[in-house]
Amino acid sequence: MSSNGSRRREITVADVAKAAQVSKAQAARALGNYGAVSDDVRSRVLAAAEELSYRPNELARSMNTGKSNTIGVIVGDIENPHFGLATRGITDTAKKSGFNVILINTDEELAAEIEAVQVLLDKRVDGLIVAPASSVETHHLQRVQDSGRPLVLLDRHAGGMEVETMAVDMVDISRESTRHLLQSGHQRIAFISTLKTETPYRAGMVLDSSQIADRLDGMQQAYQERELVFPADLVRLNAGDAESIRRITREVLLMPDPATAIVASDGLIALSIVEAIQELGLAIPADVSFLMYDDFAWTRLTTPPLTVVAQPVYNMGLAAAKALIRQIDGLPPSTPAPQFTATLVRRGSVGTRKCAETPAGTTVP
Amino acid sequence: MSSNGSRRREITVADVAKAAQVSKAQAARALGNYGAVSDDVRSRVLAAAEELSYRPNELARSMNTGKSNTIGVIVGDIENPHFGLATRGITDTAKKSGFNVILINTDEELAAEIEAVQVLLDKRVDGLIVAPASSVETHHLQRVQDSGRPLVLLDRHAGGMEVETMAVDMVDISRESTRHLLQSGHQRIAFISTLKTETPYRAGMVLDSSQIADRLDGMQQAYQERELVFPADLVRLNAGDAESIRRITREVLLMPDPATAIVASDGLIALSIVEAIQELGLAIPADVSFLMYDDFAWTRLTTPPLTVVAQPVYNMGLAAAKALIRQIDGLPPSTPAPQFTATLVRRGSVGTRKCAETPAGTTVP
DNA sequence: TTGAAAGCGCTAACAG
DNA sequence: CTGTTAGCGCTTTCAA
Numbered sequence: 001m002s003s004n005g006s007r008r009r010e011i012t013v014a015d016v017a018k019a020a021q022v023s024k025a026q027a028a029r030a031l032g033n034y035g036a037v038s039d040d041v042r043s044r045v046l047a048a049a050e051e052l053s054y055r056p057n058e059l060a061r062s063m064n065t066g067k068s069n070t071i072g073v074i075v076g077d078i079e080n081p082h083f084g085l086a087t088r089g090i091t092d093t094a095k096k097s098g099f100n101v102i103l104i105n106t107d108e109e110l111a112a113e114i115e116a117v118q119v120l121l122d123k124r125v126d127g128l129i130v131a132p133a134s135s136v137e138t139h140h141l142q143r144v145q146d147s148g149r150p151l152v153l154l155d156r157h158a159g160g161m162e163v164e165t166m167a168v169d170m171v172d173i174s175r176e177s178t179r180h181l182l183q184s185g186h187q188r189i190a191f192i193s194t195l196k197t198e199t200p201y202r203a204g205m206v207l208d209s210s211q212i213a214d215r216l217d218g219m220q221q222a223y224q225e226r227e228l229v230f231p232a233d234l235v236r237l238n239a240g241d242a243e244s245i246r247r248i249t250r251e252v253l254l255m256p257d258p259a260t261a262i263v264a265s266d267g268l269i270a271l272s273i274v275e276a277i278q279e280l281g282l283a284i285p286a287d288v289s290f291l292m293y294d295d296f297a298w299t300r301l302t303t304p305p306l307t308v309v310a311q312p313v314y315n316m317g318l319a320a321a322k323a324l325i326r327q328i329d330g331l332p333p334s335t336p337a338p339q340f341t342a343t344l345v346r347r348g349s350v351g352t353r354k355c356a357e358t359p360a361g362t363t364v365p
Numbered sequence: 366m367s368s369n370g371s372r373r374r375e376i377t378v379a380d381v382a383k384a385a386q387v388s389k390a391q392a393a394r395a396l397g398n399y400g401a402v403s404d405d406v407r408s409r410v411l412a413a414a415e416e417l418s419y420r421p422n423e424l425a426r427s428m429n430t431g432k433s434n435t436i437g438v439i440v441g442d443i444e445n446p447h448f449g450l451a452t453r454g455i456t457d458t459a460k461k462s463g464f465n466v467i468l469i470n471t472d473e474e475l476a477a478e479i480e481a482v483q484v485l486l487d488k489r490v491d492g493l494i495v496a497p498a499s500s501v502e503t504h505h506l507q508r509v510q511d512s513g514r515p516l517v518l519l520d521r522h523a524g525g526m527e528v529e530t531m532a533v534d535m536v537d538i539s540r541e542s543t544r545h546l547l548q549s550g551h552q553r554i555a556f557i558s559t560l561k562t563e564t565p566y567r568a569g570m571v572l573d574s575s576q577i578a579d580r581l582d583g584m585q586q587a588y589q590e591r592e593l594v595f596p597a598d599l600v601r602l603n604a605g606d607a608e609s610i611r612r613i614t615r616e617v618l619l620m621p622d623p624a625t626a627i628v629a630s631d632g633l634i635a636l637s638i639v640e641a642i643q644e645l646g647l648a649i650p651a652d653v654s655f656l657m658y659d660d661f662a663w664t665r666l667t668t669p670p671l672t673v674v675a676q677p678v679y680n681m682g683l684a685a686a687k688a689l690i691r692q693i694d695g696l697p698p699s700t701p702a703p704q705f706t707a708t709l710v711r712r713g714s715v716g717t718r719k720c721a722e723t724p725a726g727t728t729v730p
Numbered sequence: 731t732t733g734a735a736a737g738c739g740c741t742a743a744c745a746g
Numbered sequence: 747c748t749g750t751t752a753g754c755g756c757t758t759t760c761a762a
Contacts, residue, residue, distance in 0.1 A: 012739055023749045028740065035742090036747050058487045059428050060739035063754050068424065070467070070488075079453045081446060088444045091470045100484060102435070103468045105456045119465060122423045123435075271662040278666075297636040298663035301643075377755055388733045393756065400758090401731055425755035428738050 011054045019048035031056060062124065070100045071324060072120030074130045075154075076108040080268050082294050082313055083131065086154060089317025090129060097325050099126070108133045108196070110208075114140045121147060127324045131155040135210035150327035154320045157210040164333055166320040166340065168311050170211055173342040174218025177263070177291055177309055180344060182222055185353030186261040186289055190234040190252040191219065192245065192273060193265035201235040212237070212265065215293075219263075234259050242272045249276035253288065260353055261289035267296045274302070285351025295345055304348025311342045376419045384413035396421060427489065435465045436689060437485035439495045440519075441473040445633050447659050447678055448496065451519060454682025455494060462690050464491070473498045473561070475573075479505045486512060492689045496520040500575035515692035519685045522575040529698055531685040531705065533676050535576055538707040539583025542628070542656055542674055545709060547587055550718030551626040551654055555599040555617040556584065557610065557638060558630035566600040577602075577630065580658075584628075599624050607637045614641035618653065625718055626654035632661045639667070650716025660710055669713025676707045 017027035022041050029035035030045035031054070037045075048054075062068040073090055075083040091101050102125060106112040113133045117140045120128060127150035132141060138158040144151045145163065153165040181189050195212045199205070207213040216235065223230040234252055239245045249272070252259040262277075264270035270292040277288055284290050284304060292299070295310035319338045326334060382392035387406050394400035395410035396419070402410075413419075427433040438455055440448040456466050467490060471477040478498045482505045485493060492515035497506060503523040509516045510528065518530040546554050560577050564570075572578040581600065588595040599617055604610045614637070617624040627642075629635035635657040642653055649655050649669060657664070660675035684703045691699060 010739090014739080024739095025741085025749060025751095026747085029748095032741075038747060041747085055483070055487055057428075057489060057739050058484075059424055059433065059489050060754090061741080063422075063424050063428060063739080063756095064741040066754085077453075078443070078456070079446070079449050081444070081449065084444050084446065084449045087468075088442075088470065091443070091468065095470075100488070101468055103452075103456065103466055105453065105460075118420070119423075122420055123465070124422060124424050268662075271666065274666050296663070297633075298661070298666070301636065301639050301663070302666045303668040375755090379755080389755095390733055390735095390757085391731085393758095394732095397757075403731060406731085422755055425738090426757080428740095428755085429757040431738085 010057070011052045012057070013054075015052060016045060016049045016054050019052060020044040032061070066124075068124050068126055069098055070102055070123070070125045071321070071328075072102045072104065072116075072123070072125040072128045074104050074106060074113060074116045074120070074128065076106055076131055076133060077268075078103065078105055080266065081296055082266060082311075085313040086131075086317035086320075089314040089319075090321040093318050093321035093325070097321075099321075099325065106133055108194075110134050110137055117141070117144060121149060125149070126328045127151065129154055129320050129324055132158050134208040135159050135213070136206065136208050150324055152320045152324045152327070154316060155211070159210070164323045164327075164337070166316040166323065166338065167211075168316075168340045168342040170214035170342070171218040171221070173309055173344065174215040175221045176218075177344045178219045178222035179225070180307075180346070181261050181263075181289065181291065181350060182226055182228070184261075184289065184350055186350075187228060188231055188234060188257060188259045188261070189219070190236065190259035190262045191216065191265065192236045192239050192248055192252075192262060192269060194239050194245075194269055195237045195265070196240075197237050201232065201237050203230070203232045215265070239265075239269060245269055245272035246276035246279070249273045250280065253277070253280060253282065259288070261291065261350065264290070264292035267292060267294040267299075270294075270306075274306075284349050289351050289353075290349040300347070302349075306349040307347045308345050309342050310345050312340050316340055375422070376417045377422070378419075380417060381410060381414045381419050384417060385409040397426070431489075433489050433491055434463055435467055435488070435490045436686070436693075437467045437469065437481075437488070437490040437493045439469045439471060439478060439481045439485070439493065441471055441496055441498060442633075443468065443470055445631065446661055447631060447676075450678040451496070451682035451685075454679040454684075455686040458683050458686035458690070462686075464686075464690065471498055473559075475499050475502055482506070482509060486514060490514070491693045492516065494519055494685050494689055497523050499573040500524050500578070501571070501573050515689055517685045517689045517692070519681060520576070524575070529688045529692075529702070531681040531688065531703065532576075533681075533705040533707040535579035535707070536583040536586070538674055538709065539580040540586045541583075542709045543584045543587035544590070545672075545711070546626050546628075546654065546656065546715060547591055547593070549626075549654065549715055551715075552593060553596055553599060553622060553624045553626070554584070555601065555624035555627045556581065556630065557601045557604050557613055557617075557627060557634060559604050559610075559634055560602045560630070561605075562602050566597060566602050568595070568597045580630070604634060610634055610637035611641035611644070614638045615645065618642070618645060618647065624653070626656065626715065629655070629657035632657060632659040632664075635659075635671075639671075649714050654716050654718075655714040665712070667714075671714040672712045673710050674707050675710050677705050681705055 013028045014024050017024045026041050027045045030037045030042045094101050104116040110133050129152050131154040135158050141158055155167050157165050193212050195209050220230045236248045239248050264273050282288050291307050293309045295308045299306040299308050378393045379389050382389045391406050392410045395402045395407045459466050469481040475498050494517050496519040500523050520532050522530050558577050560574050585595045601613045604613050629638050647653050656672045658674045660673045664671040664673050
């Protein structure tokens with residue numbers, strides 16, 4: 001509509017200043033909403049800006065202020081609703097405080113995470129929320145802290161770092177759910193996870209993921225309480241794609257002393273496990289019991305509905321963003337530190353095993 | 366480790382230049398990998414940079430070059446795996462080409478989308494991928510095009526705009542799946558969607574979403590083919606939260622001439638619908654048939670597995686990013702334009718209705 | 731190849 | 747309140 005027909009060059013404060021017949025500084029003040037500006041000048045500047053459809057260059061703004069109003073989020077896999085929900089919690093909170101979110105996916109690849117941190121730092125984000133792929137290799141996270149840039153961890157702890165972390169206590173909930181399984185007569189409990197490791201699992205091995213390590217700890221504690229030996233041979237890591245997950249499921253179910261219950265480490269992996277169980281013609285929970293982490297809505301729709309460990313993922317995302325923004329604003333961490341507890345939701349997929357003390361070597365009916 | 370103990374100020378090219386004993390310009394050239402630099406200078410600069418652990422300020426870089434290596438993505442709801450997957454396709458492609466992604470959630474709110482576009486433009490992203498909340502109100506998208514910034518639409522068309530759009534032909538697939546339902550003896554087919562409208566649905570009404578409009582068109586065509594009257598009373602929009610979805614489901618199932626089949630507009634809404642059906646004590650497909658859009662993995666795990674319309678969401682995300690990057694690079698759109706077709710995956714949730722010509726007024730068994 | 735100097739668009743410091 | 751003058755950290759002329 002306006003008479004301006006020229007192409008290319010963007011409108012700057014200088015243009016607006018000229019049109020409003022004030023100095024660049026005054027125009028900038030009116031536009032940027034800072035400093036002292038008379039009503040007269042302000043209205044003339046705003047009118048000129050409107051007329052020219054001026055838009056501030058946030059990059060230039062950020063350069064001077066040192067604030068980009070952007071927070072970086074690094075997760076393992078957006079496709080996983082677990083992170084999808086957490087991300088929603090983060091973006092909701094961020095938006096409310098005027099922050100934008102730059103999202104980077106790492107595929108749980110440490111190298112990708114290290115690069116992501118670097119990129120985000122280079123882009124001068126105001127803070128970082130990371131769901132660390134490794135709880136052991138934390139140099140890059142340490143560097144974030146050293147640089148003075150705010151950092152909050154999500155979902156997983158990082159060994160030896162003093163950093164706000166929004167995560168549930170996995171040891172507790174894992175102990176509780178293992179107890180549940182044990183009480184139901186299961187001793188051969190398989191744990192399947194996509195966690196990548198150099199070598200197959202053996203008892204006492206150091207794991208990259210605090211999540212998984214804690215869950216295994218919890219399981220072992222539950223076994224110890226009953227003075228039972230923890231079946232380390234049923235801990236299966238490196239369950240990569242759908243096919244490998246199915247293969248592993250078949251393995252633990254068809255071995256000489258097979259698993260009578262399976263715990264799925266996350267909701268994505270759970271899908272393939274359940275499918276594999278169905279393919280074997282086994283019934284849940286009559287033939288195999290099943291328990292999974294994350295309470296996705298669909299777990300209520302299967303027959304039987306699945307017993308799950310519900311985690312307050314959205315709230316963790318929310319809290320992570322809140323904590324980060326507090327840090328950015330130079331505020332101390334809110335006290336008491338927010339606590340997140342997972343809960344065991346008992347639905348129909350864990351069945352009672354009559355012959356609890358079944359001797360080794362029997363097969364699934 | 367290094368001797369540098371001072372705080373605060375970040376290392377800049379100037380610092381590196383001084384340390385390497387070259388001019389700022391030469392240091393910048395070596396660091397930025399442009400212009401002409403002798404091997405000697407380059408190595409000295411790189412060494413100095415390493416020593417000082419210099420990191421470029423991408424903000425400053427972007428200011429000069431006018432390129433931020435960032436693309437903006439605007440979607441309705443990340444929490445919905447539909448967009449989760451699409452986003453994955455986008456980020457995967459973006460990363461491969463050295464782009465980062467700024468993600469904004471709109472909650473399918475037009476106002477939020479308009480603001481998001483503005484914010485992203487102000488941040489000087491190199492391009493935008495938008496899943497437009499409205500196919501009618503497209504001023505803000507038009508403005509993106511006017512500004513000369515590359516734009517690609519995802520999932521939904523925008524009325525009257527000439528812009529690359531990665532979406533499936535909803536009319537076709539909807540016609541096909543409605544035929545399937547009709548052939549199975551269903552005439553009372555309900556369509557439930559979260560699409561917000563001012564007034565309840567009436568035939569011929571203009572809808573904000575091309576997706577939904579196209580689906581209804583397809584349904585109507587299928588009815589016309591058989592010279593049947595399309596049951597507009599069973600089109601239910603504005604299905605907001607879980608409770609309202611359940612209420613609507615009960616309504617169409619308990620009304621005098623009830624629906625014998627339900628089509629769920631997306632995977633999120635489907636969960637509540639199926640739950641509501643189960644709560645009513647009705648069986649799928651014996652009492653009600655069910656069909657949903659999006660082929661999520663869990664739809665294979667329900668009893669019976671659900672009949673769905675599968676959409677190549679990941680690939681659409683991939684293609685959207687690819688197309689956008691081509692535009693950014695000043696290349697013409699790739700020809701032929703990528704086509705995406707949805708497919709009807711017939712599983713067990715659509716059953717045959719014996720008495721196809723049931724007179725109105727009968728109730729569900 | 732090199733270096734000095736002039737910006738990018740904006741905010742900040744400092745006189746009036 | 748207002749305008750002038752410096753920068754922010756980098757890229758880009760333009761001569762040398």
